[in-house]
Every structure is written in C-alpha cells, then in structure tokens.
Amino acid sequence: xxxxxxxxxxxxxxxxxxxxxxxxxxxxxxxxxxxxxxxxxxxxxxxxxxxxxxxxxxxxxxxxxxxxxxxxxxxxxxxxxxxxxxxxxxxxxxxxxxxxxxxxxxxxxxxxxxxxxxxxxxxxxxxxxxxxxxxxxxxxxxxxxxxxxxxxxxxxxxxxxxxxxxxxxxxxxxxxxxxxxxxxxxxxxxxxxxxxxxxxxxxxx
Amino acid sequence: xxxxxxxxxxxxxxxxxxxxxxxxxxxxxxxxxxxxxxxxxxxxxxxxxxxxxxxxxxxxxxxxxxxxxxxxxxxxxxxxxxxxxxxxxxxxxxxxxxxxxxxxxxxxxxxxxxxxxxxxxxxxxxxxxxxxxxxxxxxxxxxxxxxxxxxxxxxxxxxxxxxxxxxxxxxxxxxxxxxxxxxxxxxxxxxxxxxxxxxxxxxxxxxxxxxxxxxxxxxxxxxxxxx
Numbered sequence: 001x002x003x004x005x006x007x008x009x010x011x012x013x014x015x016x017x018x019x020x021x022x023x024x025x026x027x028x029x030x031x032x033x034x035x036x037x038x039x040x041x042x043x044x045x046x047x048x049x050x051x052x053x054x055x056x057x058x059x060x061x062x063x064x065x066x067x068x069x070x071x072x073x074x075x076x077x078x079x080x081x082x083x084x085x086x087x088x089x090x091x092x093x094x095x096x097x098x099x100x101x102x103x104x105x106x107x108x109x110x111x112x113x114x115x116x117x118x119x120x121x122x123x124x125x126x127x128x129x130x131x132x133x134x135x136x137x138x139x140x141x142x143x144x145x146x147x148x149x150x151x152x153x154x155x156x157x158x159x160x161x162x163x164x165x166x167x168x169x170x171x172x173x174x175x176x177x178x179x180x181x182x183x184x185x186x187x188x189x190x191x192x193x194x195x196x197x198x199x200x201x202x203x204x205x
Numbered sequence: 206x207x208x209x210x211x212x213x214x215x216x217x218x219x220x221x222x223x224x225x226x227x228x229x230x231x232x233x234x235x236x237x238x239x240x241x242x243x244x245x246x247x248x249x250x251x252x253x254x255x256x257x258x259x260x261x262x263x264x265x266x267x268x269x270x271x272x273x274x275x276x277x278x279x280x281x282x283x284x285x286x287x288x289x290x291x292x293x294x295x296x297x298x299x300x301x302x303x304x305x306x307x308x309x310x311x312x313x314x315x316x317x318x319x320x321x322x323x324x325x326x327x328x329x330x331x332x333x334x335x336x337x338x339x340x341x342x343x344x345x346x347x348x349x350x351x352x353x354x355x356x357x358x359x360x361x362x363x364x365x366x367x368x369x370x371x372x373x374x375x376x377x378x379x380x381x382x383x384x385x386x387x388x389x390x391x392x393x394x395x396x397x398x399x400x401x402x403x404x405x406x407x408x409x410x411x412x413x414x415x416x417x418x419x420x421x422x423x424x425x426x427x428x429x430x431x432x
Contacts, residue, residue, distance in 0.1 A: 048296060050292060050295060050296070050431055070298040074298035076296070080289055080292055081289070082288055082289025083288070083289055084289040084293045085290075086221075086225065086288060087288070088224075088225050088228040088229060089221070089224065089225070093224070097217055097220075097221045098290075098293055100213065100214065100216075100217030101218060101221075101294060101297045102297065102298065103210070103213070103214055103298050103299075105213060
C-alpha cells in the first residue's frame with residue numbers, strides 16, 4: 001500500500017502544490033490531472049523517489065520510501081516523459097537492458113514475445129533511432145510487461161500513441177489492477193478503465 | 206519475484222555502456238587520436254633534440270592524457286541524461302555507488318586503457334628508453350582510472366548545464382594536478398635512472414582514495430542534477 005501524507009512541492013520560489021494526501025491500495029488506480037505546469041510530473045517524480053519532497057511523507061507498506069531505498073525501487077516501475085530508450089541499441093536490446101537494470105533477466109525469446117504484444121513485431125532488431133515516436137513509447141511501455149512490479153508510475157503515458165496502442169495500454173493496466181497491482185497515471189485523457197477502484201487527483205495551478 | 210542480484214545488474218550496465226561505445230566508436234577513436242596527435246606535435250615542433258625531448262616527455266604525455274580524458278567525460282552521463290535512461294539507472298534497485306563505479310569502469314575500459322596501451326608507441330618519438338616506456342605505461346594504467354573517477358564528479362555536477370564542457374575543465378583540471386605530478390614524476394625518475402616505485406606507490410594510494418570517495422561524490426552530484 002502506498003500512502004502520501006501532506007505532500008508539498010516547491011520549485012524555485014514557487015509553490016506548486018501543498019497538502020496532497022491520498023492512499024493507494026492494491027488493485028486501485030489514481031489519475032492525476034491538472035493544467036500544464038501544475039506539478040504533475042514533480043508529484044510523480046517525488047513518488048518514485050527522484051525528487052525530495054519539500055514537505056510531507058511518502059510511505060510504502062508503512063515505511064518511508066527514503067528508509068526503504070532499493071527495496072522500494074524494486075517494487076516500482078517509472079516511465080517518464082523521456083522514454084529511456086537508447087537510440088543505438090535495438091528494440092530487443094533496449095528492453096533486455098532496462099529489465100536487466102531492474103534486476104530481471106529477460107531472454108531474447110521472451111523479449112521478442114513481449115515486443116510482439118506491444119505491436120513491435122518484426123522490429124526487434126531495428127536500432128531504436130529508426131522507430132517512430134509512438135513506437136518508442138510502445139517500447140518503453142514494454143518494460144511494464146517484462147518487469148511485473150506492483151506499483152506503476154506513468155507520466156503522460158498516452159502521448160503520441162494511436163488508438164490501438166491506447167486500447168492496449170488500457171488492457172495492460174486493467175490486467176495489472178485485477179492481479180492486485182497499483183498504478184498512478186498522469187494524463188489529460190479519460191482512461192475509463194473497467195477494472196480496479198478509481199481515484200482522481202486534481203492539481204490546481 | 207527473485208531478489209535482484211547485484212552482479213547481474215552491474216554486468217548489464219557495463220555491457221550496455223560497452224555496446225554503446227562500440228556502436229559510437231568514432232567518439233572513442235577521436236579521443237585516442239586527439240591524444241596521439243597532441244603528443245606527436247611536440248617532437249615535430251621542437252625538432253630532433255633528444256635530451257630536451259626526453260626531459261619534457263613525461264609532462265607532455267601526461268598532460269595530453271589529462272586533456273584526452275577530459276574529452277571523454279562528456280559521454281559518461283550526458284547522453285543518458287538526455288534520453289531519460291539516467292533516471293532509470295537511478296531507480297535501479299542497487300546502491301547508486303556501485304552503479305557509478307560500473308559506469309566509470311566501462312568508461313575507463315574504452316578511454317583509459319587504449320591511452321595506456323598506445324603510450325609506449327608515442328613515447329618512442331621522444332627517444333625514451335625501453336624501461337621508461339614500461340614505467341610510462343604502468344603509470345598511465347594506474348593514473349587513468351584516477352582521472353576517470355575524479356572527472357566523473359565534474360561530469361555529474363555539470364549535468365544539464367549549458368556550456369557544461371568548459372565548466373567541467375575548470376572544475377576538474379585542478380583536481381587532476383596530484384595525479385599529474387606523481388604520474389609524470391614516476392616517468393621522470395625512470396629517465397633519471399632512479400626507482401619510480403615511490404611515485405607509483407603514491408599514485409596507487411591516490412587510486413584507492415579516489416575509488417572510495419569519488420563514486421560517492423558523483424552519486425550525490427547525480428541526485429542533485431536530476432532533482
């Protein structure tokens with residue numbers, strides 16, 4: 001279970017948000033919304049531990065994520081604005097390396113079947129620089145399927161994806177929630193998931 | 206879920222950095238060529254005065270190695286920072302200290318080792334005797350990892366800054382001075398016919414010190430740069 005208590009964010013001398021509270025139980029899903037520049041990305045980066053909270057606390061299974069350290073990193077997958085895809089590596093290598101860094105060894109066959117699922121069939125051996133924006137996004141999302149961590153934190157996950165890909169993401173997240181996972185997603189679009197309990201967090205500007 | 210093994214994660218990281226270096230080998234080669242050309246300019250400019258060349262050789266080769274290793278620092282974190290893979294690395298379920306050591310090790314393999322290996326060849330232009338060439342190579346084998354370790358601190362701190370390249374040299378070059386003094390000192394001692402052991406031992410001690418403290422400072426720098 002993830003608990004956020006009285007979280008506040010200050011960037012420079014601007015206060016982006018304060019007193020953000022929520023808790024996320026297994027099988028539930030939080031959609032973060034708000035106008036551009038309201039601190040959605042900062043909130044997600046705080047929750048995954050990249051950004052130190054100015055005030056408040058983030059707890060995972062009852063303990064502060066700072067004290068958990070690597071244990072928390074192993075329980076979470078974060079996909080940010082930047083896809084984390086290396087141009088020089090092939091699609092399959094990209095997937096295997098990012099899972100390997102997460103501590104999960106994925107064989108070449110597993111990697112191609114996952115890439116097949118996200119619609120990158122036949123492009124496993126293509127250097128990632130030859131992929132389109134949407135395809136890179138799909139490649140980044142393939143990580144979710146490979147590393148089955150309980151908590152997913154996805155920032156603007158639907159940008160540059162086509163209809164099929166959005167449907168695919170929805171089904172992946174639904175399946176994740178059904179099997180007791182948690183997800184935090186910052187997006188402007190409505191996801192309308194049919195599974196899991198839904199919460200919405202509206203950040204004001 | 207099985208517990209992630211430290212060794213396998215570090216192996217993935219080193220494999221990744223070496224593969225990337227291989228796919229962009231022009232970058233690696235240009236650093237090496239820079240070293241060879243800078244060192245070779247001196248005998249050409251000064252002319253065939255063996256005694257003078259011999260006495261400046263240790264300094265020239267070492268200064269060129271310093272500058273070449275500065276050039277390679279840009280590759281250490283900047284590309285990973287731009288495409289977001291550095292965030293992934295920071296969120297890897299392993300101590301950041303070890304990850305930084307692995308990245309520096311991979312950088313040293315493609316930047317420091319080739320320098321040390323080619324040094325005897327460029328040293329010949331200065332009329333250095335054989336045992337001095339050996340000392341030069343050994344001193345660079347001990348010295349270049351120090352340069353990569355110290356340089357990584359500057360690379361981490363200037364991440365994402367405009368004009369970071371110049372700032373790195375201002376930050377890092379002064380810190381290279383002790384390595385330069387003892388590295389070049391070892392070669393000089395060998396030219397003079399005395400034992401280079403004292404200088405090499407000091408260089409080794411500095412390597413041990415840098416190995417303990419530099420990755421720690423680099424890890425802290427990375428956390429700050431990514432906030």
